[in-house]
Amino acid sequence: MHWIGATAVICMILSGWTIYDASPSLPFTFPPWMTLGSWLAAGIAWHLSAMWVLFADGVAYLSYGVLFGHFRRDIRPVGPKAVLRNLGEAVRLRLDHRLGHYNAVQRLLYTGVIVVICLSVVTGFAIWKPVQLGWLTALFGGYPMARHIHLAMMALIVGFLVIHLVLVALYPRTLISMLVPLQAEPDRHGEEGAR
Amino acid sequence: MNRKRVAVTADDIAPEVTQLHRRGFLKRILSLGSLTLLTGCDLSTHSGVDAGLWAMLRFNDRVQAALFSPSRLAETYPASAITRPFRFNAYYPEWQVRSVPAHWCLDVSGSVSDKTSWTLEQLLALPQESQITRHICIEGWSQIGQWSGVPLHVFLRRIGADLRARYVAFKCFDSYSTSIDMASALHPQTILAVDFERAPLTPEWGAPLRLRIPTKLGFKSAKNLQAIEVTNTYPGGYWEDKGYDWFSGS
Numbered sequence: 001m002h003w004i005g006a007t008a009v010i011c012m013i014l015s016g017w018t019i020y021d022a023s024p025s026l027p028f029t030f031p032p033w034m035t036l037g038s039w040l041a042a043g044i045a046w047h048l049s050a051m052w053v054l055f056a057d058g059v060a061y062l063s064y065g066v067l068f069g070h071f072r073r074d075i076r077p078v079g080p081k082a083v084l085r086n087l088g089e090a091v092r093l094r095l096d097h098r099l100g101h102y103n104a105v106q107r108l109l110y111t112g113v114i115v116v117i118c119l120s121v122v123t124g125f126a127i128w129k130p131v132q133l134g135w136l137t138a139l140f141g142g143y144p145m146a147r148h149i150h151l152a153m154m155a156l157i158v159g160f161l162v163i164h165l166v167l168v169a170l171y172p173r174t175l176i177s178m179l180v181p182l183q184a185e186p187d188r189h190g191e192e193g194a195r
Numbered sequence: 196m197n198r199k200r201v202a203v204t205a206d207d208i209a210p211e212v213t214q215l216h217r218r219g220f221l222k223r224i225l226s227l228g229s230l231t232l233l234t235g236c237d238l239s240t241h242s243g244v245d246a247g248l249w250a251m252l253r254f255n256d257r258v259q260a261a262l263f264s265p266s267r268l269a270e271t272y273p274a275s276a277i278t279r280p281f282r283f284n285a286y287y288p289e290w291q292v293r294s295v296p297a298h299w300c301l302d303v304s305g306s307v308s309d310k311t312s313w314t315l316e317q318l319l320a321l322p323q324e325s326q327i328t329r330h331i332c333i334e335g336w337s338q339i340g341q342w343s344g345v346p347l348h349v350f351l352r353r354i355g356a357d358l359r360a361r362y363v364a365f366k367c368f369d370s371y372s373t374s375i376d377m378a379s380a381l382h383p384q385t386i387l388a389v390d391f392e393r394a395p396l397t398p399e400w401g402a403p404l405r406l407r408i409p410t411k412l413g414f415k416s417a418k419n420l421q422a423i424e425v426t427n428t429y430p431g432g433y434w435e436d437k438g439y440d441w442f443s444g445s
Contacts, residue, residue, distance in 0.1 A: 019334075019335060020335070022333075022334040022335060023332065023334035023335040023336045025335070037238070037239075038238075038239070038240070040333065040334060040439075041237060041238060041434075041437060041438030041439050042237070042238040042239060042248070042438060044333070044439070044440065045238045045248040045249075045251065045252055045438060045440070046248065048251065048252070048255050048440065049247070049248060049251035052251075052254075129262060129444070129445065130269075130270075130329070130331065130445050131267060131268075131269045131270075131409070131410050131444070131445040132262045132263060132264060132267060132410075132444065132445070134267070134269075134270055138270075143329060143331060143337055144337060147335060
């Protein structure tokens with residue numbers, strides 16, 4: 001589910017850049033080699049194709065997360081104290097990272113990115129169907145504002161991806177554990193030499 | 196009278212003529228080939244990916260038709276919200292805007308009972324509707340404008356159009372074309388506009404007659420209309436044939 005969603009999100013971002021370039025609302029454009037789709041029509045075709053993959057994968061993941069307690073157990077953010085403690089440890093590169101268990105910073109980031117992706121999908125629908133889903137477009141302050149929010153959500157997702165990939169690079173074990181089943185590691189908190 | 200001897204007879208140049216024919220034939224084949232290459236690769240240079248994207252566009256068209264409500268209206272705005280200056284947009288730059296042909300009239304064809312052409316005066320005599328709506332371009336920008344004219348559903352009924360036909364196609368004298376589904380054509384806000392901001396259309400805004408359809412993206416609101424056809428055969432359109440999704444509903 002993670003990899004289908006990740007592929008769809010990457011396709012959405014890269015084709016979204018093609019669409020952005022057709023009428024940039026900020027004083028820069030994305031170089032064509034970074035984008036998906038050779039021109040606007042191709043970018044839209046990619047965007048509206050990957051959209052269904054992301055939507056289906058998202059519905060499946062959200063249902064799984066709610067029905068099987070994944071959100072409540074693993075993702076639900078814990079108190080700000082734990083976040084600060086974990087952040088401090090992370091900065092000193094001493095953060096404990098156990099497979100099968102998310103620390104407070106991870107929980108916060110994952111909750112954030114799930115909410116942001118949901119918002120990007122919903123604002124996407126708002127600018128795709130500003131008449132048929134006019135109430136939704138109005139909820140985001142009208143068409144131009146919904147378009148700006150859609151762009152801002154993209155920026156947040158890209159920001160998350162950068163942090164996410166850096167952390168994976170620091171803890172490559174986590175990537176391996178996603179490809180081959182590894183046993184969850186026991187709690188080593190408080191042990192001497194904990195990372 | 197002596198018949199003047201012709202300098203070159205047909206027989207003399209026969210081999211060259213044949214060669215020319217062959218060359219022309221070869222040329223046509225080549226250009227036909229390149230044409231299919233072009234039309235086949237509008238969305239991706241990989242033919243399989245291109246076919247997949249086109250298939251997804253057709254799927255999206257069906258979803259959009261299902262989402263379309265014949266009675267849901269596009270948001271309307273007060274006159275103070277009108278965008279000024281209004282942005283010009285066409286598939287060519289503004290200096291190439293076509294002026295209205297002399298003796299212009301609107302041609303009507305296809306599944307209609309009365310195929311008589313319409314003059315602008317006759318169109319002005321029909322009931323008129325005014326709207327201030329948002330024009331949303333497929334590129335993402337948008338602007339609010341004011342148009343008035345004949346509701347298309349009034350016109351289609353007046354010409355005895357088969358309202359169960361699938362498409363209404365529009366041809367323009369600037370070589371542009373587009374087409375819409377019958378449900379959208381019958382929407383109350385779909386109008387054949389004659390006025391822009393309370394004044395008769397000028398060439399850059401689509402004189403003398405343009406389509407204004409706020410339930411679809413901007414490129415569907417064809418300017419400089421020449422002919423309307425009611426048909427069951429998919430008509431495509433200038434941008435649609437290049438890869439913009441056909442339904443393009445808002």
